[in-house]
Amino acid sequence: MTEKRLTCTFGFIGGGNIAKAICQGMVHKGLIEYSQVYASAAHRNTLEEWESLGAHVTTVNGVIVNEADIIFLSVKPHILPEAIAQMLQTYNPSKAAHKLFISVITAITLESLENILVDVEGARVIRVMPNTPLLVGEGCSVYCPGQHATENDIRLVKKIFKMSGICEMVPESLMVAAGALIGSGPAFIYIIIEALSDGGVKLGIPRQTATTFAAQTVLGAAKMVLDTNRHTGVLKEEVTSPGGTTISGIHALERGGIRAALMDALEACVKRSDEIAIKKY
Numbered sequence: 001m002t003e004k005r006l007t008c009t010f011g012f013i014g015g016g017n018i019a020k021a022i023c024q025g026m027v028h029k030g031l032i033e034y035s036q037v038y039a040s041a042a043h044r045n046t047l048e049e050w051e052s053l054g055a056h057v058t059t060v061n062g063v064i065v066n067e068a069d070i071i072f073l074s075v076k077p078h079i080l081p082e083a084i085a086q087m088l089q090t091y092n093p094s095k096a097a098h099k100l101f102i103s104v105i106t107a108i109t110l111e112s113l114e115n116i117l118v119d120v121e122g123a124r125v126i127r128v129m130p131n132t133p134l135l136v137g138e139g140c141s142v143y144c145p146g147q148h149a150t151e152n153d154i155r156l157v158k159k160i161f162k163m164s165g166i167c168e169m170v171p172e173s174l175m176v177a178a179g180a181l182i183g184s185g186p187a188f189i190y191i192i193i194e195a196l197s198d199g200g201v202k203l204g205i206p207r208q209t210a211t212t213f214a215a216q217t218v219l220g221a222a223k224m225v226l227d228t229n230r231h232t233g234v235l236k237e238e239v240t241s242p243g244g245t246t247i248s249g250i251h252a253l254e255r256g257g258i259r260a261a262l263m264d265a266l267e268a269c270v271k272r273s274d275e276i277a278i279k280k281y
């Protein structure tokens with residue numbers, strides 16, 4: 001446990017859902033303790049959970065960049081300019097110099113991030129797209145380093161995100177697509193689990209049991225894909241007896257357009273991301 005412990009401090013400008021998932025992932029894996037964490041939010045009352053866990057909390061973004069060695073930018077994209085403006089009004093330039101900023105904000109490019117942080121001396125940036133299953137050690141994250149990021153910075157990002165799942169470098173041109181698949185993907189899967197549970201309830205299985213069965217079935221199928229490394233079509237074939245029940249179910253799914261619906265969902269995420277990204281900084 002001790003050799004993997006990180007001694008640096010971490011700040012989250014925007015202590016919301018993804019910040020909590022990243023931080024809890026690090027704490028649960030023994031990388032850090034909450035006493036090494038600083039979190040900010042728009043309102044003090046949304047920081048109670050952080051405070052109760054032992055993190056330092058503030059509504060002043062300058063405190064985060066003064067106190068933390070590594071700063072996560074985890075506000076909504078449209079909030080970023082005001083959050084950084086507030087940071088610049090309240091920080092101490094000498095305490096905040098030469099730090100690593102890790103942005104998990106969708107649609108904001110490295111160029112925009114570097115522009116927006118241009119007044120912070122020696123700021124280095126890495127863009128990461130994570131997902132909330134980090135919270136349970138099963139995250140999927142991609143990253144893309146900015147022009148000033150060092151090998152050490154990249155090693156740190158890999159250590160943080162690989163500890164709680166998988167983490168790969170991608171070209172920045174794929175960050176938006178990765179956001180649709182990885183960042184938003186869990187929401188689509190929750191809907192599928194909920195729908196399978198609904199189906200079970202319709203057939204008389206009690207709700208809680210149906211949800212557990214649905215979630216474990218999704219988990220098992222995902223593990224089969226990852227652990228056996230066999231093609232999904234082959235795995236599907238093994239479940240689908242000729243003239244059996246599964247093919248009747250597959251026929252109904254195809255009639256409902258499930259594949260096109262999921263592909264459309266990813267394209268819709270990208271379209272929305274492009275709309276958000278239109279504003280350059």
Ligand SMILES: NC(=O)C1=CN([C@@H]2O[C@H](COP(=O)(O)OP(=O)(O)OC[C@H]3O[C@@H](n4cnc5c(N)ncnc54)[C@H](O)[C@@H]3O)[C@@H](O)[C@H]2O)C=CC1
Nearest residue numbers: 014015016017018041042074075076077083104105106183
């Ligand atoms: N939720 C998710 O699964 C994922 C989210 N992201 C990205 O992470 C970012 C945050 O998303 P969520 O955590 O879901 O949002 P959220 O709404 O849960 O959290 C945002 C936080 O920012 C705080 N905030 C608002 N104004 C602020 C300000 N001026 N200064 C400091 N903090 C301020 C809010 O109080 C809140 O705590 C977004 O840009 C999103 O694209 C990326 C991947 C996955």
Ligand SMILES: O=C(O)[C@@H]1CCC=N1
Nearest residue numbers: 106179180182183184
């Ligand atoms: O919905 C959103 O905008 C964020 C980006 C990826 C997941 N949640």
